[in-house]
Amino acid sequence: MTPEFPSTTGMHDPFLTPPPGCPAHGLGPGGLHRLDEAEDLSELYEQLREQHGPVAPVLLHDDVPMWVVLGHTENLHMVRTPSQFCRDSRIWTPLLEGMVKPDHPLMPHIAWQPICSHAEGDEHLRLRGAVTGAMSTIDHRGMRRHINRSTQRLVNRFCEEGSADLVGQFAEHLPMAVMCEILGMPDEYNDRLVESARDALKGTETAIASHAYVMDALSRLTSRRRAQPEEDFTSHLIMHPARLTDDEVREHLRVVLFAAYEATANLLANVIRVVLTDPRFRAQLSGGQMTVPQAVEQSLWDEPPFSTVFAYFAKQDTELGGQRIRKGDGLLFAPAPGNVDPRVRPDLSANMMGNRSHLAFGGGPHECPGADIGRAIAEVGVDALLMRLPDVELDCDEDELEWRASIASRHLVELPVRFAPKPPQDVMQKPGLAPVPPQRATWQVGTPQPTPAPAPQPTAPQQPEPTPEPVRPKGAWRRLLRWWRGY
Template sequence: MNDQTPHGPDAPRGCPVDHGSAELARLYGPEAATDPLGIYERLRKEHGSVAPVLLEGGIPAWLVLGYRDSRRVLDNPRQFTRDARIWRDWREGRIAETSPLIPMLGWRPDCVSQDGEPHRRLRGAVSDVLQAAVGRGIRRHATHFANKQIDAFADTGRADLVADYADYVPMLVMSRILGLAEAEGRRLVESCAQVLKGGEDAVLHDGRIREIFGELAERRRSEPGSDLATGLLEHHAALDHDEVVHHLRVVLIAAHVTTNLLARVLQLVLTDASRLSGLISGQLTISAVVEEVMWNSPPLAVLPGRFAASDVELGGHRIEEGDLLVLGLAPGNLDPEVRPDPGVSVHGNQAHLAFGAGPHECPGQSIGQSMIEVAVDVLLHRLPGLRLAVPADELTTTASTWDSRLDRLPVEFPV
């Protein structure tokens, strides 16, 4: 296989071609890394609610920019399936096995990659074990790891709340729930980051994640524990080894996405004195801040991916069977058709796209919310006087195809 996908006037049937434009917009590369919102808005002006784009390796896709079109895709798995085995570019050999798209778009034996009865069976198992995990003390684990991370810098008077805090707390909590040792959880922080970042190491790090979970599943077969791995192995849905491994991977990747959400919540709190004072005084809840971030800076900016099960019209474009669609959660949440004034408060409105929608809506969203609430609460109580150490306009972000992450959040506090 190779990843040289032709595009432009000579593209084969089904390649989404930007009619009248010399080159399709890329969701990767220097511009995409620094100004993804600018790309989204330019595409919206040029193409409307659905736009042809290129992913890494020159792979064509349709980016869904409109809120209502995203909901249509997410709510209709028969028209827009998650099963990548119908992806034309994959079937016709234009996707290399080493493509950085494979960890995010390729078919796997998990509930994310399937629809219908196979999806219901596997998702039911994941939902059951996640619910059991809540009963085993998500908040207790979050409190433990939040305090442990703070202990490492509490005496210094300064920290980077991305690298020293947000990158680790959700990952360590879910590693404990999954059944991993803390050291293994810390090792997997980099691997999850590389999977979402893409690039030449994405497949290597994805393999590392699956290797660790394969070893965990084997241990738990002979040494059951009170963890999610054991729960999946013992579930009445009778998951096989690969299904268990891939679902442990899904949960860990979701925890990594939550690290971005935590960083964004802390950024909003520390760059707005009224929100910080509101949280400290109890006049504002952390969940309200999370809700605002979900609308304005969703932790996953672009959701991979759906595949057209047949020829269909969407957003004024003809989408052909086997075409790849990626869902713009960030541009969808800012769609002027549903938010003509983005500055208007979204308090109490939970109709954002940040958790997806339809049959594949994230089943662990309450766990993510709990971890963030605890992490923010512990931080503000442990470090009174916490403040941003640089001007807010000096904070920068770096985007990949799938997310836009805060680079650093330097803070200082009295000791």
């Protein structure tokens, strides 16, 4: 008999709640686990996998029922089958039955919005086409140069101190600096914009005001580019044949900015942490057996930036992972447990270099359109950081690192490091320890390296040389004889 969600009637029956001291205390109605109360979600996911298989019933805040998809294959099937599953929460049964209140903590993530990540059919094609079309115009070589320069600026802030927090001083700043350049608002980048984005994503008491600050910057950008387009993402989004309105442009700028910023900040922190704490990883990286891009890919397997994504909804009665899914049920796309599915990774210590089949960027019609941008920021940023600070080391014990966890993701709170103080560098130069010699202006193949002129030596006064006699012009026959004799 396959487990099903309990009926929405009688959800708060006191007889369904175990008394304190009971082994089942802390479980919700029907004996289901509450994700928001779990101390260790990774451990809970493995427990659910043993109990229910690749798809398990759970409870969200306020005991709202939901399925969490734990299997790698099942996650891919869900996101790649739009005929059965969609992202339109307006068909979600608990929402229609009034179980999900307007102030539910997850409503900002689940509530339907007129954006491409929630749209379906022709509307999805229109909105998503505008976003991917604008993405295709990004100059990736220019973007990588800007990542290097932004890294130089950030490292210059703390390189002379010999210590830093690479989360608060680096990983949370680099993605925002790069995204502001891509969107076309480099002048808006500052510490306040970074703090506002972090605050809005944390959902604190000041999150609404912080969100308003970011949206005000995006509104100004939309107005400027509508009046005067330039070669940036926002201008191409506005000029796309889909003819997005100003409201649609602002909302999609918000989605792109917040999603790219949050995911890449987590990815950067995770990659740097592993490089600093895993001796095998650091040895491989330094020994040339593993490149930084391969290190990034390994991190996307082991610690995806988003643990789960809210949410997909069943458009019809179906079956997934041996479970009976009813029309209107909600399902969590879960990259973190999906990436460690024992059917895909029976040995978690095995090297995943060259394998990009992880779930970190989703899949199907709603796959992350900015995966290449996230990878570039992480790859170039980490490489440039290690070039500037090759002796960087963790400044605490690994077990002292703290995390801020939620159902959606795990954030490293702080990453303290130490290194020998370094002088600042010109942000226009490639990151490194020694200056690169300037390129020769008249270089060509076979040209010998010029040698410095010897220092002048004192000599006796020289007599003026006699004026040479003018050379008589040679006829064709005399020139031929000289050539024949090798002169």
